[in-house]
Amino acid sequence: MRFSYWEKDRLLGQQDIIVIGAGLTGLTAALQLKKRAPQQHILVLERGALPRGASTRNAGFTCIGAPGELLADIEQQGAAKTFALVQRRYEGLQRLRSLLDDDALGYCATGGTEVFWPEAQAHLRSCVEALPWLNDELRSLGKVPVYTCGKASVGLALAPTAIHNAYEGLLHPGKMMQALLKRAELMGIKILFGAPVAALEGGLRPNVILKEGETLSAERVLVSTNGFARQLLPELDIRPVRNQVLLTAPLSKQALKTGYHLEQGYFYFRPVGQRVLLGGGRNEGGAAEETDQLGLTKPVQSRLEQLLSEVVLPGQEVAIEQRWSGILGVGPEKRPILKECQPGIWAAVRLGGMGIALGTALGQEAANQLQG
Ligand SMILES: Cc1cc2nc3c(=O)[nH]c(=O)nc-3n(C[C@H](O)[C@H](O)[C@H](O)COP(=O)(O)OP(=O)(O)OC[C@H]3O[C@@H](n4cnc5c(N)ncnc54)[C@H](O)[C@@H]3O)c2cc1C
Structure with a gap:
């Protein structure tokens, strides 16, 4: 033409x-x-x-990094690069929030929570032990320590200990x-x-x-x-990587107050009003998720549904209202x-x-x- x-x-x-x-x-x-x-x-x-x-x-987490992911990154690319990247993410968020105000972003400073499987006790322990060091390295972010140990919210069939991040929030993409x-x-x-x-x-x-x-x-x-x-x-x-999510119908009672990361961020879930958004699982989708094509697959969606019914909202019958995917760009x-x-x-x-x-x-x- x-x-x-x-x-x-x-x-x-x-x-x-x-x-x-x-x-x-x-x-x-x-x-x-x-x-x-x-x-x-x-x-x-x-x-x-x-x-x-x-x-x-995307899922709208204004994330700067959870300890499980940071420790893996430190092992892969070293502490200096990892902490510099956290700092860059934090400054990036401040830039976004000064470009558009929090109302326009639908931003809420909910904090964030990293949760662990009960069988990942050793990993949880190494994250907890690393908290003083991580907090010290990231002290320039603000007066309040970034990470604190706490409890995983009631209703989650996960390890009872969780790690909270005071500098995370949720927005409406x-x-x-x-x-x-x-x-x-x-x-x-x-x-x-x-x-x-x-x-x-x-x-x-x-x-x-x-x-x-x-x-x-x-x-x-x-x-x-x-x-x-x-x-x-x-x-x-x-390289392109697909991420799939699902969104429930409105629940009679919202159980989630913050955004959650599980398995070093490969799974994540959050409240969206009275709904729950749950996504991730690209590590389980294998080569099929290394694509720049939008789409949904049964293995990933089934895994997300399983996580929803067994972990996030155990014992609740919940309808799934929407499913979609998006494409990330990742590299070495x-x-x-x-x-x-x-x-x-x-x-x-x-x-x-x-x-x-x-x-x-x-x-x-x-x-x-x-x-x-
Ligand atoms: C399901 C999912 C959940 C996520 N959750 C989070 C989260 O909670 N927190 C977070 O920080 N990040 C999250 N991310 C990552 C985050 O969304 C991305 O890193 C970010 O949006 C990238 O922005 P971008 O503008 O660089 O790229 P994109 O938003 O991908 O924009 C690239 C644009 O280029 C266009 N385009 C491509 N090819 C062409 C072409 N040939 N000609 C013209 N246009 C073209 C595309 O259509 C697209 O609109 C998530 C991603 C996905 C997929």
Whole structure:
């Protein structure tokens, strides 16, 4: 398809910067670009009728890391990198909360809880023993210690001891994205939905080739397609992973007060009003979950249902109202990628399972680099 003269003249116009992907990272980058240079024309291209990655499909935990996960990360990538990443997540959350206020985010400082299986006593013990060290290393986050030992809430058939995180909360991803889209519109950022990009060509004025065949160009291009990034930039060390969730019908009594992490965050559950959202299980889905295709599978959904009925809401008959999935971008290191991949073409991707905490900061840093 070819654009008409009228479309080119008014609906598209000349672009200074094209951002690909209207998730949290892409939209915060676009906002920051416009804030730094209001005269610049910014175009965001999104393949879906709505953003179709993770930002509108996630669980809304504003997580910075639970001890079980941090200890595993320390073993894999060392203490310094792990603590720096926690600090970065925490600062990222503050940036998100100052960009959009807590009401707009549907943010609630509930704290967070890591729970353990009864048979994971040794793991629980090593986490509990590490708390003074973890709290000391993370003391710059605030006066209150990050982690404290407590009880797993009544009704959960898990080890009775749990670890609470005072710096975590829950938000409403739909509200967050709605507020970002509204802000972008108010600032005059153009967003085209249903505009999948098929290929890129780096250069003095890089080209963005749409799936429909038309080519757009700009001074700079930012790829913020996260789990889908290798479709456009195959050289990036990132792979897509699917995460599935389910949501119950409203319960007569809400048992959950905070967000919960289980098995180093591979499972998570939280209250959503009177409902419970439960997700994860990608470690059990095997190779089938290493995909950039949205979809649901029986093994993962059955495991989530089992967890719901045996652990989260034992003995309760609960209807499942909705199920969906989203795509994460992960890699060998738990660190986002921000770099110029081809002349004029930058990537800001690989946010892992904690993109809410990292997305705003990464988007803003990407914008600063692009204009820097
Ligand atoms: C089920 C689930 C639960 C999660 N829970 C949490 C949580 O509780 N807390 C947390 O911090 N993180 C969570 N995450 C991770 C978090 O949602 C992501 O890290 C974050 O949203 C990534 O934001 P992004 O903008 O970088 O990427 P995305 O939101 O994935 O945005 C990328 C966008 O690019 C678009 N796109 C892709 N290819 C193209 C193309 N060729 N042309 C045009 N557009 C394209 C996609 O449609 C998408 O809208 C979860 C993820 C999932 C899937």
